[in-house]
Amino acid sequence: MESALPEDVLGRLLGNLRTKSKSTSDQIHKRAVRDYIDPERYSAECRSLFRDLPIVAAHSSQLAKPGDFIRHDRLGVPLILCRTESGEVAAFRNICSHRGATVAVEARGNRNNFICPYHHWTFALDGRLLHVPDESSFDAEEFHRLGLRRVAVAEKHGLVFVRLSDGPPIDLDTFLGEVAPELETMHLEQHQFFADRDTQLKCNWKIMMEGSLEVYHFKFLHAKSAGGQFLPMTAIFDNYFPHQRHVMPRKDFPERVEQGKDPRRALLPNYFIFPNTVLTFPHDHMTLTQIFPTAIGESVFYNALLTLDKPGENKDVAYWQRALDYTETVNQEDFEVIEAIQRSCAHMQDENVIHGRFELGISRFHDACDKLLAGYQGRFGVRER
Numbered sequence: 001m002e003s004a005l006p007e008d009v010l011g012r013l014l015g016n017l018r019t020k021s022k023s024t025s026d027q028i029h030k031r032a033v034r035d036y037i038d039p040e041r042y043s044a045e046c047r048s049l050f051r052d053l054p055i056v057a058a059h060s061s062q063l064a065k066p067g068d069f070i071r072h073d074r075l076g077v078p079l080i081l082c083r084t085e086s087g088e089v090a091a092f093r094n095i096c097s098h099r100g101a102t103v104a105v106e107a108r109g110n111r112n113n114f115i116c117p118y119h120h121w122t123f124a125l126d127g128r129l130l131h132v133p134d135e136s137s138f139d140a141e142e143f144h145r146l147g148l149r150r151v152a153v154a155e156k157h158g159l160v161f162v163r164l165s166d167g168p169p170i171d172l173d174t175f176l177g178e179v180a181p182e183l184e185t186m187h188l189e190q191h192q193f194f195a196d197r198d199t200q201l202k203c204n205w206k207i208m209m210e211g212s213l214e215v216y217h218f219k220f221l222h223a224k225s226a227g228g229q230f231l232p233m234t235a236i237f238d239n240y241f242p243h244q245r246h247v248m249p250r251k252d253f254p255e256r257v258e259q260g261k262d263p264r265r266a267l268l269p270n271y272f273i274f275p276n277t278v279l280t281f282p283h284d285h286m287t288l289t290q291i292f293p294t295a296i297g298e299s300v301f302y303n304a305l306l307t308l309d310k311p312g313e314n315k316d317v318a319y320w321q322r323a324l325d326y327t328e329t330v331n332q333e334d335f336e337v338i339e340a341i342q343r344s345c346a347h348m349q350d351e352n353v354i355h356g357r358f359e360l361g362i363s364r365f366h367d368a369c370d371k372l373l374a375g376y377q378g379r380f381g382v383r384e385r
C-alpha cells in the first residue's frame with residue numbers, strides 16, 4: 001500500500017536531506033528510573049492507561065464472518081471477541097457466569113454459540129445466556145442477567161478496540177482525532193491476518209515501548225538486519241497527543257527523488273496508537289505490534305503480520321512466513337537489550353535515563369503517560385504543528 005501521508009511530510013524529509021539536518025526536539029529529557037520500577041506508578045498505569053483507554057485487540061479480518069471468535073488474554077482479564085450474526089463485534093469476559101469456568105478454551109474458531117465445558121451453560125454469540133441444563137435448579141428469572149459480562153468494544157479502520165472499564169460507548173473518532181483520517185488512507189481493512197506471536201519479556205512495558213518510538217538505535221543494534229535499509233537519523237516524528245507518527249526513509253529515497261520517481265514508495269510510516277500499539281506499513285503488508293504489561297517488570301510482546309492479498313494468491317505462504325520471521329529477527333535483537341535495561345534498573349534506582357533530542361518520540365510518550373495519569377481530560381489526536 002502506497003502511503004498517503006500529508007504533503008508536508010515529504011517536504012520536510014526532502015528539506016532535511018538537502019540541508020543534512022534532522023528533526024529533533026529542543027530539549028534533552030531525563031526520566032527517573034523509579035518510573036519503571038515504582039509499584040504505585042505501575043498500578044496507576046494499568047488502571048488509567050490499560051483499563052480506561054480503548055486498546056487494539058484484533059484486526060477485523062480475524063473476525064471475518066459471523067461466529068468467528070478469538071480469545072484475548074493479554075489485558076489480564078480473559079476475553080472473547082466474536083462477530084455476531086448482525087455483523088457487529090461483541091466482546092465479553094471468557095468467564096462463565098455459573099461458576100467461573102473458561103467458556104472458550106480454543107484460541108480461535110467459528111461457533112454458533114459458546115458452550116461452557118463444565119456444566120454446558122450455553123451462551124449466544126453476543127454473550128447472552130441461552131440454555132441452562134436442569135433449569136429448574138436455578139432461578140430462571142435471573143437468566144437475563146447471567147450472560148457473559150460484556151466489555152466495551154468498537155471497530156473502525158480494520159481494527160477492533162476494547163476497553164475494560166465501564167463507561168460510555170467507545171468513540172474512536174474522538175480517541176484517534178487527526179490520526180483517524182490518515183489511518184483511513186492506509187486501508188487497514190483491506191489487509192488479511194496472516195499470523196501472530198506472543199513473546200514473554202522480562203521488562204517493564206515502557207522500556208519495550210521506548211524501543212519502538214525512536215530510530216536512533218536502528219543503525220547500530222539492527223546493523224545486521226533492518227538497520228542497513230534506512231537512511232540513518234533521517235526519520236521525522238509527529239505528535240498527535242497522545243498518539244504519534246514517524247516516517248523512516250529507506251536508502252533509495254534520495255535516488256527516487258533524483259530520478260523523478262514517486263518517493264513515497266521509499267518511506268516506511270509507523271503509527272503509534274497510545275498507549276501500546278504500533279502499526280507499520282511496508283509496501284505489501286503491515287505489522288501490528290503491541291506491548292502489554294503483565295507485572296511491573298514483565299510484559300507480553302505481540303507481533304502480528306497482515307498481508308495485502310490473501311497468502312497464496314500472488315505470493316506464496318512461504319514468502320509471508322519469511323516476512324514474519326524477518327520481523328522476529330529484528331525484534332529479537334531488541335529483546336536482548338531491553339531485558340538487560342530492566343536488570344540494570346535495579347542498580348539505578350535513584351538515577352535517570354536520558355532521552356536525547358532525536359529521541360523525541362520517547363519523551364512525548366512519557367509526557368502523554370504523565371498527563372493521562374494526572375487525569376488529563378482534554379482532546380486526543382491533535383496534531384502538534
Ligand code: FES
Pocket residue numbers: 096097098099100101116117118119120121
Ligand atoms: S461453570 Fe460454566 S456451566 Fe458451570
Ligand SMILES: [Fe+2]
Pocket residue numbers: 211217218221222330334
Ligand atoms: Fe529496534
